[in-house]
Amino acid sequence: MEGKVAIVTGAAGGIGEAIVRALGARGVKVLGTGRNAGKLQALKDALAGTMDFDFVAVDATADDAPEKIVGGAIAAFGRLDIVVNNAGSFNFGPVDQTTDEMLDEVLSISMRAPFRLCREALKHIGKGGSFVFIGSTWGLYGTPGGGAYSVVKSGQIGLTQTMAAEYGAKGIRTNYVAPSVVRTEMTDAFWDLDFFRRTNHELTPSDREATTADVANMVVFLCSDEAGFINGQTIAVDGGISTTRYLAPEAVGAVRQ
Numbered sequence: 001m002e003g004k005v006a007i008v009t010g011a012a013g014g015i016g017e018a019i020v021r022a023l024g025a026r027g028v029k030v031l032g033t034g035r036n037a038g039k040l041q042a043l044k045d046a047l048a049g050t051m052d053f054d055f056v057a058v059d060a061t062a063d064d065a066p067e068k069i070v071g072g073a074i075a076a077f078g079r080l081d082i083v084v085n086n087a088g089s090f091n092f093g094p095v096d097q098t099t100d101e102m103l104d105e106v107l108s109i110s111m112r113a114p115f116r117l118c119r120e121a122l123k124h125i126g127k128g129g130s131f132v133f134i135g136s137t138w139g140l141y142g143t144p145g146g147g148a149y150s151v152v153k154s155g156q157i158g159l160t161q162t163m164a165a166e167y168g169a170k171g172i173r174t175n176y177v178a179p180s181v182v183r184t185e186m187t188d189a190f191w192d193l194d195f196f197r198r199t200n201h202e203l204t205p206s207d208r209e210a211t212t213a214d215v216a217n218m219v220v221f222l223c224s225d226e227a228g229f230i231n232g233q234t235i236a237v238d239g240g241i242s243t244t245r246y247l248a249p250e251a252v253g254a255v256r257q
Contacts, residue, residue: 001028
């Protein structure tokens with residue numbers, strides 16, 4: 001992967017930063033994006049001397065965002081090989097409690113923005129290129145309260161499979177990583193709520209929580225030649241929650257009130 005160039009959206013967040021660092025460790029040059037220029041500059045300063053990193057601070061939903069992002073990568077590094085669609089909105093709730101504003105926000109950030117970025121990037125990415133979507137296990141199964149969030153994560157799987165079919169013959173692969181909940185700044189407020197723990201931790205057979213490194217390592221693998229025949233796939237990084245009927249012993253032994 002030495003010398004390849006990647007775009008990582010949401011680069012200054014917990015998962016995004018882990019992806020940036022993991023790609024950099026393999027010699028990939030990274031153009032990070034996000035709305036917060038201060039956080040992106042701080043990341044650039046922290047990475048100075050360890051990898052090639054630059055950034056474009058832009059709202060991913062802006063009409064000119066794809067051109068600014070892709071153009072920034074080409075201007076900084078002269079080529080483009082990888083796009084990691086990581087930015088998203090964690091705005092969720094039951095369908096009957098989802099307002100039009102909530103719906104529009106989630107669709108705009110998590111579906112329209114990555115679709116448009118992929119469309120622009122395809123003008124520059126050729127054989128050996130790779131697209132990766134960072135989705136969620138909430139796109140794999142029905143989740144009470146998932147609402148618009150679950151809808152767009154499922155929609156990203158459809159986009160992944162469509163792009164795999166359309167561009168696989170050109171040597172461009174597209175895959176989807178579905179983590180279970182990872183503790184980051186975006187999820188921290190929910191982490192210790194009883195409902196959140198019951199519907200996530202107590203249903204996961206693995207004996208530890210997911211980490212940002214778990215997600216980043218899967219992204220690096222999917223973008224590497226080692227994954228050269230993996231295309232159009234949804235790969236869960238979830239400790240087994242999406243494929244088992246596990247229930248933690250404390251939940252099994254709980255006394256109903």
